[in-house]
Every structure is written in structure tokens, then in C-alpha cells.
Amino acid sequence: MPAGDSAAQEASRQLALAAAHEKAAADARATASRYGVASATEQRTAAALAPLAAAGYHLLADRQWPGSRRAQVDMVVVGPGGVFIVDTKAWADVTIAADRIHRGQEDVTDDLMALADLAYRTEGELAEVGLAPGEVHAVAVLAGRSGVDERVGPVHVVGDRDVLRQIARRGSRLGTRQVDAVLARCLEWFTHVAGPAPVSTTLPEPVLPAPRGPVLLVDDEPLLSEAEVQRAMLEGLMAEPVEEWMAFLHPTQARIVRRSYNGPARIRGAAGTGKTVVALHRAAYLARTREGKVLVTTYIRTLPDVLRQLLTRLAPDVVDRVEFAGVHETAKRILDERGVTHRIDGRQIASAWTAAWGKVAGGSIIDTDRHEQEYWHDEVSYVIKGRGLTRWEQYADLPRLGRRHRLGPQQRRVVWLLYEAYEKELRDRGVHDFADQISLAEAELRREPPTDRYTAVVVDEAQDLTCVMIRMLHAFVGDAPDGLTLVGDGQQTIYPGGFTLAEAGVSVAGRGSVLDVNYRNTREILQFASLLVKDDEFADIEGSTARGDRPTQVLRSGPKPVYVRCAGEADRQRRMVQRVHEVVAEVGTNFGDVGVLSLSRRGVEAATEALKKAGVPVVNLEKYDGVPVNRVKVGTIKRAKGLEFKQVLVVDLVASWITEKADQLDDVDRERRDFRLRELYVAMTRARDGLWVASI
Numbered sequence: 001m002p003a004g005d006s007a008a009q010e011a012s013r014q015l016a017l018a019a020a021h022e023k024a025a026a027d028a029r030a031t032a033s034r035y036g037v038a039s040a041t042e043q044r045t046a047a048a049l050a051p052l053a054a055a056g057y058h059l060l061a062d063r064q065w066p067g068s069r070r071a072q073v074d075m076v077v078v079g080p081g082g083v084f085i086v087d088t089k090a091w092a093d094v095t096i097a098a099d100r101i102h103r104g105q106e107d108v109t110d111d112l113m114a115l116a117d118l119a120y121r122t123e124g125e126l127a128e129v130g131l132a133p134g135e136v137h138a139v140a141v142l143a144g145r146s147g148v149d150e151r152v153g154p155v156h157v158v159g160d161r162d163v164l165r166q167i168a169r170r171g172s173r174l175g176t177r178q179v180d181a182v183l184a185r186c187l188e189w190f191t192h193v194a195g196p197a198p199v200s201t202t203l204p205e206p207v208l209p210a211p212r213g214p215v216l217l218v219d220d221e222p223l224l225s226e227a228e229v230q231r232a233m234l235e236g237l238m239a240e241p242v243e244e245w246m247a248f249l250h251p252t253q254a255r256i257v258r259r260s261y262n263g264p265a266r267i268r269g270a271a272g273t274g275k276t277v278v279a280l281h282r283a284a285y286l287a288r289t290r291e292g293k294v295l296v297t298t299y300i301r302t303l304p305d306v307l308r309q310l311l312t313r314l315a316p317d318v319v320d321r322v323e324f325a326g327v328h329e330t331a332k333r334i335l336d337e338r339g340v341t342h343r344i345d346g347r348q349i350a351s352a353w354t355a356a357w358g359k360v361a362g363g364s365i366i367d368t369d370r371h372e373q374e375y376w377h378d379e380v381s382y383v384i385k386g387r388g389l390t391r392w393e394q395y396a397d398l399p400r401l402g403r404r405h406r407l408g409p410q411q412r413r414v415v416w417l418l419y420e421a422y423e424k425e426l427r428d429r430g431v432h433d434f435a436d437q438i439s440l441a442e443a444e445l446r447r448e449p450p451t452d453r454y455t456a457v458v459v460d461e462a463q464d465l466t467c468v469m470i471r472m473l474h475a476f477v478g479d480a481p482d483g484l485t486l487v488g489d490g491q492q493t494i495y496p497g498g499f500t501l502a503e504a505g506v507s508v509a510g511r512g513s514v515l516d517v518n519y520r521n522t523r524e525i526l527q528f529a530s531l532l533v534k535d536d537e538f539a540d541i542e543g544s545t546a547r548g549d550r551p552t553q554v555l556r557s558g559p560k561p562v563y564v565r566c567a568g569e570a571d572r573q574r575r576m577v578q579r580v581h582e583v584v585a586e587v588g589t590n591f592g593d594v595g596v597l598s599l600s601r602r603g604v605e606a607a608t609e610a611l612k613k614a615g616v617p618v619v620n621l622e623k624y625d626g627v628p629v630n631r632v633k634v635g636t637i638k639r640a641k642g643l644e645f646k647q648v649l650v651v652d653l654v655a656s657w658i659t660e661k662a663d664q665l666d667d668v669d670r671e672r673r674d675f676r677l678r679e680l681y682v683a684m685t686r687a688r689d690g691l692w693v694a695s696i
């Protein structure tokens, strides 16, 4: 090869090398400038958050992005207000609209979704120590901005002047013990970044100029004045602390809240095991993670108000995406929206029943002194209408689940005639009863299925619902994943009309979860109440005859329940008033912590009168909506479903109800006894600390 050729080759090699160096230099400069901005803005966020350390927060910096070898999390903040995964963005020209975020023309929403995904995975990790999912927050901080308070999906977008206030205002949701548990888990989950990535030595290291001091702020403006910092911190300190269960759960509960069920699911557990707690957290979780509204419903009309109050404190961010309504209210809304006329008129309904009874049943073989008319009314309302029966053949040999008193063909025939007559009387008066309201709504939803009215339906105290009610609620969501969640306890079944989910067209096979730690009652109260139902069997909605779930753990203990045998009604009222005065004299117990419960309305009236006469402030449970009020709550046991009180007084027991032997009773009395004892069991398990039962 001629010498000139090799010189030319070497020259071009050198030129190529020089070009490679130039390119490497340009790349390094670009990276450096990115790091420069990032570190300056991150430092600014860190400076903004620093005052949180004085309020029990831990600021974790330089943490690895779990699951990624290179990416880092700017800052993880763990403290009384929960866990915040903070990512600072040095983005100019940011606009947020319709759940998307743009940087100039560029849609950078996906960038934030990576943060959302990390928060979601972190929720799962921290559920293992019991942290409720709503306590993990993804926060994107816009450097140099203030007055920003937006959401892009699950990510909270704030300015760096706002971030302190946004975190501090969460207040005190976790105690020190819980913060420690969460922190320990976070330190494992977000590992410390070991050191810088190895540097390639192919190119000679450049000689760097001496540093001219750290770059701390993007601009010279101070981030927040001392007064602003104090104001932000004070807001958090003034916020009322939430109850423990609102932020911290048993790991089993936390896992169930987030569990994905590929269709309708059932969550069961004995009284006081946190079913309502899980139902509320799950509703919030579903509202947070899905588009659309979540319905929380139950049979008792007044309970949804109480649940709404709780969710307002538990998950204020999503409370407006969760609808609370009793099943009848839900049916009414559908009928009103769809223009289906229906008229409910209590007086007309009662008169239709009386007329039908008089025409068909009075003096017949079902009109005996073994049953009050109420029994047959329940047979029509719950067993026939509740199960949606419209043809005699359906009823003729129907297994009447949960109703022990067997009916022969003749009796059934009369019951059916009574039903027919009652329906005619209702129609003649132009009215519907409450069971009609449900079946009309169910038929309407079947006729024209709703497209996206609710993304999920969560039913609390599901054992109280009739078959048609379940069908109606199922129609909202069908078998969609996580669509229908039924939460309840068959042991607390106090209405007749048992049915199986198969009959309602719902399958929860393989999608069941059980809670088994009692958080509410003391061991002593639970032992006392459980005696009532120790040999009880009930028709379970999953199709078997079941015995109640028993908690494997009862966390609290306290004084033994008090059972008093009174000389008569007057003596009972006197002792009841005395007991109320005794318990409110205890430290930490007020009138508002006391529930006086009765099987009958008559018992409620008598107790109310006696308490009022003694100057004790009372509120009827029918009027109680969960807003704390310092009055003794008086009501029927049915109204007390799902509620709890520090002190419970059960005021209209008859001694023989407890002592009578089940095997010495016939079917009629046995059935009556089963329902009565289950109802008393519900009453007694409302008590957290103290139980007082009076009989005559």
C-alpha cells in the first residue's frame, strides 16, 4: 500500500475519533444539564418538605425505583399523614385538562402514569403490614409553581410551593407504631441507591473546574416564608385525627380491600370482624381505581347516611364518587329516572292487606293462634314477593329456607290466595308496596340494562336482602370483575325469605373471603352473646345450612355483661335509667356512646319515655344519620344493624326465651325462637365495652 494512502487513512481515523469525542461530549453536556436541573429542582422540593421532619415525618431521598435498575424515586415521605411518593418535574408550560397533562404540545401523561403505577405497587407492598390503600399517594411536584392542586388520574399534581401544605393537611392518620411499621417496609421496598453508574474509561476523564457552590434554587425567590410554613403545619396539627381503622387495617383486611375478583364476590365474617370497614375501604378503592361511580347500599334505610359520614373522613378524595343509598331508595331512583309510575302509600298498603286477609284468610286454616297475622304478612312479603314468585307452581313445593314451620298443601293454597287477593287490593287502590318497588326496578333494569350507571356495587349487611333485591343490584354490574361485592354474616339473618345466590342468578364460587378477627367486642360480651346462637343453624345464601363463623381472635377484654331479672315493667325502666347514669359516670363515656335496644317498637317507646322523664337526652335511631350527637340512641334492634355503641342496654327480654330448650319446642316455636335469638345476638354484639340485659 503506498505511504500516501496510509497517511490519508490515519487522518480520517483521527477525524472520526474527533467526531466521536465531540458527540460524546455533547451527550455528556446534555445529560449534565438534565441532572443539573433535576438536582436543583429536587433540592428545592426537599427544602420545601423539610419542615415535615418536625412533625414526625421521614423523608427518604435517593431511593431506587422498585423494579428498575436505573430509575430513582426523588423522595418518599412517610409520616402521620400516610405515604407520599414524590416526583419533581422541571416542566415549563404545563397544562392539565380532561385528566391529561401536556408540556407545551407534548402529552406527558404516561410519564405520570409510571408514578401512578409505582404508587399502586407500593399500596400492595404496604397492605402486607396493614396500611389501607388510600394512604399511599403519588404526588408530582411542578418546580417553581404555586397554587396548583390538580389530579391526573390517581396522581396529585401540585406546585413546589403547595406540596408542604398538601401533605401536612392530611393530619394525623397513622400513630407512631404504624408509622414505624410502614417506614420499615418502605426502607426495604425503596432500596437506597448504592452509587453512581460505572463511568466508561475509554475516553480520558476531563479535568473539571473547581465547584462554585451548590445550586439550590431555580430562582432566587424564597420557597415559603416562615409564616407560610407555620400555617401549613398548623392545618395538619388541627385536623381531627382519624380512627385507627380508617388508615391502618389488619393485613388480611387490607388485602381483601385490593383483591381482584373476576366476578361477583362475597366477604363474610362473624359480628365485629370489620366487614363494614372493609366494605368502605373497598368502595373507596374501587372509586379511586376505576372510572364511574360506586354504589354502597344496604337494606336499612338509615345506615347509608352513617356510612357516608364515615367515608367522608376515611377517603375525602373520593367521597363524591361513591353513592350511598338504601336498596329501596336505589330502586326509586331508577323508577323515577325511567319514568315508571309507582305509588307507595303506607296507609293504603295496610288497608289492602286487611281487606285481603278479611276476604281470604280470616277464619281459614292459617288463621290460628299459633301465628300472628304478621307471620303470614312476612310469608307474602319476603318468601313470595321477596323471591319474585308469580306462579302458584313455584310456591306449591318451594323449600322455604329458614322457615321451620312446615306448611301443608292446603295451607300453601290459602297463602297463595291471600297473596292474589292482596295484589288485587293493591292494584284496586292504585298503590304498590315496597316489594313491588324493588321488582318493578328489577324488571326495568332487565328490560333495558343500564350501561354505566355504576362501575361497582358494594352491599353491606347483604344477608338482609331479598332475592329480588340481589337480582336488581346484580343487574347494574352483571358479572363484571369486581362489579358486585356482597358483604355480610348469615348468622345475623333476621328476616325470613331465605334464598340461594344461585336462585338470584349470581355465582360467587371461588370468590369468597373470610374475616376472623373481632375488633369490636370484649371477649366477655362475645361469649355471652354467642351462647344465644351456639346451636343455631341458618340457610346460607351460598346454598347450604350453615353455622355461624366464629372469630379466631378476639382482641379486647373487659367487665362481664350484667344480666338482671326485674320484678316488673316499672322496675325494669327504673333500673335501665339507673344503668344509663352509671355508665355515663365512667370516664370517657357520654350519653352519645349508649345504645338502648329493643325487639319491639313498644319497647322503644317505653324506654324513650322513661329516659326522657329522667332528663336523659335521647335520639331515636330512625333519625340518627351518623353525625355525632350526645344523646342516648334508642331504637329497635333492626335499626341498630351495622352500628355499635360503647354501652348497650337490651331492654325487653323475657327470661324464658333464654332458658327454653330448643329440642322441646315444636317447629312453630322453634322458628320464632331462632329469629328472636339471632336478633338478640345482633343487639348484644353491638356493644364494645359494656352490656346490660334486663328481663322480666
Ligand SMILES: Nc1ncnc2c1ncn2[C@@H]1O[C@H](COP(=O)(O)OP(=O)(O)OP(=O)(O)O)[C@@H](O)[C@H]1O
Residues within 6 Å of the ligand: 244, 245, 248, 249, 250, 253, 269, 270, 271, 272, 273, 274, 275, 276, 277, 278, 489, 518, 519, 520, 641, 642, 643, 644, 685
Ligand atoms: N383493622 C382494624 N383496626 C382497628 N379497629 C378495627 C379494624 N377493623 C375493624 N375495626 C373496628 O371494629 C369494629 C367492628 O367493625 P365493623 O363494624 O366493620 O364490623 P362488622 O364485621 O361489619 O360488624 P357487624 O357484622 O357486627 O356489623 C368497628 O369499631 C371498627 O372500627
